[in-house]
Amino acid sequence: MNGHRLGIDVGGTNTDAVILDESDDPIAKTKTPTTEDISSGILNALDEVLRQAEISGDDLEYVMLGTTHATNAIAERKGLNDVGVLRLGAPATKSIRPLLEWPDDLAAAIGDDIAILDGGHEFDGRELNAIDDEEIREQVRAFDHVDAFAVTSVFSPVREDHEERVAEIVHEELGDDVPVSLSHEIGSVGLLERENATALNAALTSVAAEAANAFIDAMDERSIDAQLYFGQNDGTLMSVEYALEYPIFTVASGPSNSVRGAAYLSGVENGIIVDVGGTTTDVGALTDGFPRESSVAVEIGEVKTNFRMPDLIALGVGGGSHVDIGSDGTVTVGPESVGYRLTEEARCFGGSTLTATDVEVAASGIDIGDTRPTVEDETVRKAREYIRTEVERAVDRMKTSPDPVPVVVVGGGSILVPSDLDGASEVYKPDHYEVANAVGVAIAQVSGEVDRIYSLDDQERDTAMDDAKAEAKSRAVEAGADADTVEVFDVQEVPLSYLPGNAVRIKVKAAGQLDH
Amino acid sequence: MQVDVADLEDIALGATILGTGGGGDPHVGKLVAKQAIEECGPVEMIRPEELDDDDLVLVSAQMGAPTVAVEKLPAGHEPMASVERVERELGREADATMPMECGGINSMFPFAVAARKDIPLVNADGMGRAFPELQHETFNVYGVSGTPAALADEHGDTCLLETTDNERLEWHARGLTIRMGGVAYVTDYPMSGTEVQDTAIPGTMSLARDIGTAVRTTDLGPVDAISEATEGSIYGEPTQLFEGKIVDVRRRTEEGFVVGDVVIDGLGADAGETMEIEFQNENLGARRNGEWVATVPDLITVTDRETGEPIRTEALRYGARVSVIGIPTPEIMRTDAALDVWGPRTFGLETDFVPLADS
Numbered sequence: 097m098n099g100h101r102l103g104i105d106v107g108g109t110n111t112d113a114v115i116l117d118e119s120d121d122p123i124a125k126t127k128t129p130t131t132e133d134i135s136s137g138i139l140n141a142l143d144e145v146l147r148q149a150e151i152s153g154d155d156l157e158y159v160m161l162g163t164t165h166a167t168n169a170i171a172e173r174k175g176l177n178d179v180g181v182l183r184l185g186a187p188a189t190k191s192i193r194p195l196l197e198w199p200d201d202l203a204a205a206i207g208d209d210i211a212i213l214d215g216g217h218e219f220d221g222r223e224l225n226a227i228d229d230e231e232i233r234e235q236v237r238a239f240d241h242v243d244a245f246a247v248t249s250v251f252s253p254v255r256e257d258h259e260e261r262v263a264e265i266v267h268e269e270l271g272d273d274v275p276v277s278l279s280h281e282i283g284s285v286g287l288l289e290r291e292n293a294t295a296l297n298a299a300l301t302s303v304a305a306e307a308a309n310a311f312i313d314a315m316d317e318r319s320i321d322a323q324l325y326f327g328q329n330d331g332t333l334m335s336v337e338y339a340l341e342y343p344i345f346t347v348a349s350g351p352s353n354s355v356r357g358a359a360y361l362s363g364v365e366n367g368i369i370v371d372v373g374g375t376t377t378d379v380g381a382l383t384d385g386f387p388r389e390s391s392v393a394v395e396i397g398e399v400k401t402n403f404r405m406p407d408l409i410a411l412g413v414g415g416g417s418h419v420d421i422g423s424d425g426t427v428t429v430g431p432e433s434v435g436y437r438l439t440e441e442a443r444c445f446g447g448s449t450l451t452a453t454d455v456e457v458a459a460s461g462i463d464i465g466d467t468r469p470t471v472e473d474e475t476v477r478k479a480r481e482y483i484r485t486e487v488e489r490a491v492d493r494m495k496t497s498p499d500p501v502p503v504v505v506v507g508g509g510s511i512l513v514p515s516d517l518d519g520a521s522e523v524y525k526p527d528h529y530e531v532a533n534a535v536g537v538a539i540a541q542v543s544g545e546v547d548r549i550y551s552l553d554d555q556e557r558d559t560a561m562d563d564a565k566a567e568a569k570s571r572a573v574e575a576g577a578d579a580d581t582v583e584v585f586d587v588q589e590v591p592l593s594y595l596p597g598n599a600v601r602i603k604v605k606a607a608g609q610l611d612h
Numbered sequence: 613m614q615v616d617v618a619d620l621e622d623i624a625l626g627a628t629i630l631g632t633g634g635g636g637d638p639h640v641g642k643l644v645a646k647q648a649i650e651e652c653g654p655v656e657m658i659r660p661e662e663l664d665d666d667d668l669v670l671v672s673a674q675m676g677a678p679t680v681a682v683e684k685l686p687a688g689h690e691p692m693a694s695v696e697r698v699e700r701e702l703g704r705e706a707d708a709t710m711p712m713e714c715g716g717i718n719s720m721f722p723f724a725v726a727a728r729k730d731i732p733l734v735n736a737d738g739m740g741r742a743f744p745e746l747q748h749e750t751f752n753v754y755g756v757s758g759t760p761a762a763l764a765d766e767h768g769d770t771c772l773l774e775t776t777d778n779e780r781l782e783w784h785a786r787g788l789t790i791r792m793g794g795v796a797y798v799t800d801y802p803m804s805g806t807e808v809q810d811t812a813i814p815g816t817m818s819l820a821r822d823i824g825t826a827v828r829t830t831d832l833g834p835v836d837a838i839s840e841a842t843e844g845s846i847y848g849e850p851t852q853l854f855e856g857k858i859v860d861v862r863r864r865t866e867e868g869f870v871v872g873d874v875v876i877d878g879l880g881a882d883a884g885e886t887m888e889i890e891f892q893n894e895n896l897g898a899r900r901n902g903e904w905v906a907t908v909p910d911l912i913t914v915t916d917r918e919t920g921e922p923i924r925t926e927a928l929r930y931g932a933r934v935s936v937i938g939i940p941t942p943e944i945m946r947t948d949a950a951l952d953v954w955g956p957r958t959f960g961l962e963t964d965f966v967p968l969a970d971s
Contacts, residue, residue: 188766191644191688218793493931
């Protein structure tokens with residue numbers, strides 16, 4: 097027996113795991129508490145699903161990990177690297193220094209070592225200013241105490257050579273092991289936001305190594321010799337080596353995984369996903385089986401970034417949300433929550449806090465906790481109405497047209513969402529909804545990407561586009577995808593001049609199923 | 613009246629509302645102005661009447677592509693350099709500076725010039741909102757020459773322009789801006805104190821600040837908040853033109869401008885009705901059930917129905933719940949001469965100016 101895949105989702109509260117058989121059907125699932133050292137929590141979950149599935153570690157062909165480790169490190173300012181932040185753009189850009197708008201404690205956590213040096217390009221690829229090797233060498237030596245470098249050059253999404261030269265110099269001066277994050281690999285046009293994302297990425301490489309090692313150690317411990325992958329923001333997989341270099345691409349993998357898992361479990365390709373957790377509910381959109389990405393700047397740890405992230409609305413409503421009754425009889429739900437203490441503090445578990453879960457248990461008699469609490473009919477009605485309104489509004493805001501669309505509800509708190517939402521053509525609550533995250537990473541596809549500048553003087557735009565698409569597909573196949581399933585899922589085009597007919601930068605991503 | 617760092621936040625928010633959906637995000641300009649005030653002290657803001665007749669007033673502004681402006685940030689000296697190039701040409705120093713556009717990012721750079729040169733900033737401007745081109749100025753409407761004008765870039769390059777009319781100034785300056793890397797800093801329409809008093813739209817910078825303060829601190833809706841701010845100004849009383857949900861946004865790029873329209877289905881009192889707004893970077897005109905109800909130069913601003921935050925045209929999206937607010941412009945912006953420069957037909961709308969009633 098072979099060809100099983102294991103999906104693990106390490107969240108702040110729970111570590112979920114699921115095993116899929118050769119035909120990708122879930123045959124075992126568990127939710128266990130996340131542990132301080134991560135790896136013992138992974139082992140607990142792993143042992144439980146292997147036991148349920150009655151298979152051994154040798155039967156696992158692929159193991160996929162989704163983790164919010166990097167996200168938490170930023171939120172808690174824990175384990176972040178000291179970063180040398182180098183910007184190439186002088187004499188331009190000097191009026192606004194790097195990290196200017198960061199929260200003080202986050203800037204302090206990465207050391208506030210910044211410099212603005214000569215370099216950068218114009219929008220059309222001309223040099224804005226030449227780089228000065230000696231100036232860069234001196235600055236790199238002055239920052240020899242940092243753990244990692246973040247390099248951002250003006251218009252590097254158009255021309256990346258200045259950033260690449262800095263990486264070479266860092267490695268010549270301080271050794272090949274010093275991590276260097278280059279902004280053109282990370283974000284798009286918008287200097288401050290791209291620089292922020294690049295600095296955050298550089299700050300996360302040690303944390304990423306820790307998570308990767310915990311994952312690898314846990315697999316070694318059980319002598320599992322499967323291929324290991326991490327889930328990334330766009331809902332596809334990346335290799336462990338890639339995750340070590342670009343940890344920032346994991347920060348939104350949680351929501352992406354649940355969107356993908358919900359799509360898989362329900363069979364819905366286009367619609368709205370509602371993921372109800374303990375404290376919050378994420379509402380996202382599903383476009384051809386992938387999470388729709390946001391078009392506006394996304395903040396991580398109060399820092400503006402501009403790379404693409406799943407478009408989400410987070411509601412302060414979850415299974416552990418407090419239900420408050422005002423003096424005038426109005427009922428509100430959340431944003432305060434008992435969170436992971438649901439099993440101690442909620443009334444249905446003998447606690448004293450009235451939570452959203454208690455309301456459902458009281459009303460429907462569903463089997464959660466130890467007792468069925470008594471809640472006044474009026475309170476039940478108003479609390480349900482409150483949640484319904486919040487969810488319906490979020491669903492409507494995520495839609496791209498007024499027509500009703502399918503809505504898929506997943507996550508541990510799914511019972512809170514009614515089955516007859518306004519604006520929904522149908523409401524799905526698929527089997528295994530509570531571990532949709534882990535399912536999502538387990539079924540995730542492997543992707544290939546092309547990012548290249550094409551001259552349009554000697555070829556048509558369509559020819560260039562076809563070339564980029566073919567190349568992206570073949571890279572996905574090289575990375576392990578089954579050629580028959582590979583499809584292009586993202587195309588971006590950046591014209592490099594105002595004048596027609598010159599050059600264009602084309603980015604294409606393709607993804608397909610892992611070969612069995 | 614002194615303007616300090618804290619005031620810049622409110623001015624930037626008010627300038628976004630006066631930007632009527634365009635004018636560029638004030639964010640980068642605000643950071644530049646902030647740094648100048650932190651280093652050189654607060655800016656003295658004066659009324660046009662406080663100028664002496666023969667004072668020299670020089671404006672400054674950024675021109676070019678917004679996508680370049682967010683990538684190639686300024687070195688910091690550019691707005692000073694364009695002002696100083698015109699000073700050199702005229703053989704005298706500016707006695708005061710002034711914005712040429714109170715809406716969007718150009719509300720901000722003159723504060724950096726005022727702080728660094730230690731000269732006052734005149735509480736007035738030449739657009740009374742945001743507009744896309746250099747001839748869209750009351751200074752132009754009422755006969756001030758746009759030149760001698762200067763452009764500056766981050767390298768310290770400057771270029772002096774003398775043109776035979778103000779449309780040709782726009783034409784040449786736009787071309788040079790491309791060569792300067794897509795963004796340049798311009799000083800044009802050098803004016804005497806008398807010319808400012810005769811042609812500028814007074815009070816627009818304190819109006820921006822008052823609108824920003826009101827929207828930031830209000831418990832009321834955005835319309836009531838903005839009303840509070842416009843009461844003491846020469847602008848008319850704002851009205852809520854429509855309330856509803858965006859159901860469609862169509863955009864295309866034409867010659868560097870974002871052109872399109874947004875369709876809003878009514879909610880509340882407007883349920884069952886539809887509003888369409890046409891935009892070219894800025895909002896140009898609004899139709900209710902097919903009938904024009906507001907057009908340029910009057911201000912049409914789309915705000916978040918709950919927070920009152922203004923929504924720029926590039927951020928309009930399906931599903932957003934919005935209030936559309938109209939603000940009647942003062943007479944100086946509505947004369948026949950002014951409508952020849954920025955009336956609805958100059959932007960290709962098939963209607964004459966439909967003035968918002970000053971209710």
